[in-house]
Amino acid sequence: MASKFERKGKSGGTPGINTASLPDIVFMLLFFFMVSTTMRETELKVQVSVPEATELTKLKKKSLVSYIYVGQPKRNYQKFFGSEPRIQLNDAFKQVKDIPDYIAAEREARDENERPFMTTSLKIDEDVRMGIVTDIKQELRKANALKINYSTKKKIQ
């Protein structure tokens, strides 16, 4: 009897929560994120909020996609680049005439038999005017990169 009382007294207060399974839970979360997300390959320097659409097709092979971003430069770049919509290729602001070089470089980086399946994803801000988009499309045609995808969000009805 005495020992029983003693033990209770020793542990004292509220018992701690058992955290032995915490690593398991966190690892599970970790694996979920590792599987379901992709590495961010470029740092966005332009503000892109893509328009909404309902009839979407998913881009299948991510490794065969090259991206062209168009939008207003982000706040901290506006001092140098103004607030007019600009094109971003990889990590830098570029001109429309740089697109063929970019496409050529992208093509060079892919395996030869995969090149016909390459797609260009146009991530363009919804406030951009069509003028610059048309210019880009013309450059892509010149570079013979004819498969394009207008990046959009899923519209929630």
Added chain:
Amino acid sequence: MARQNKQEINAGSMADIAFLLLIFFLVTTTMDTDSGLSRQLPPMPEEEQPKEENKIKERNLLIVLINKQDRLLVNGEQMLVNNLREKTKEFITNPGNSENLPEKKYEVVKVKNPEFYPGSDLPKKVPHKLFEQRYPDGYPVSKGVISLQNDRGTSYKRYIEVQNELVAAYNEARNELSMRMFQKPYNELSNEADVDAIRAAIPQRISEAEPKNIGE
């Protein structure tokens, strides 16, 4: 107490390590799936090549213009975006075989031959069985082409909205055909040959025209 010689590794910091990794992945990765409206651009025309659009008959062409103020002109009449889908669908399907809507050409619906391999004598494409059975003379494939033209001042948002409506019209038409043929919606078809057949029967012909200024 039990014997003390069986020492365990201290796993207390395991959670910390895992959290650290978790936070690293949360920061460096993105979740956005890449989806959008896929398009095939026309190849750059040769210098001396005559313009192809002249060859298309007027009834087979639906011209969608978007001007600087984001307003729509469809075959010469003003239209709201909300009505575009219906109009386009009518144009694609031409249910009453109207004189003013696109003509149809009877074609055998062909799909990829699953037995084909490079270097074999087998044909690359074979007729789809169910289509062949139901339409012995070939399926009436519409000759209609939609030509989308925009001004440099058109907003991208409106452009995508219109593109979306056009694709939606095609998808609705395909869906109906799919229900009729396979009793299943188009996007739930599991057989690749069936999808191919529907796509061949209702080909998506949206042409993004050469840039030109439409003006006010």
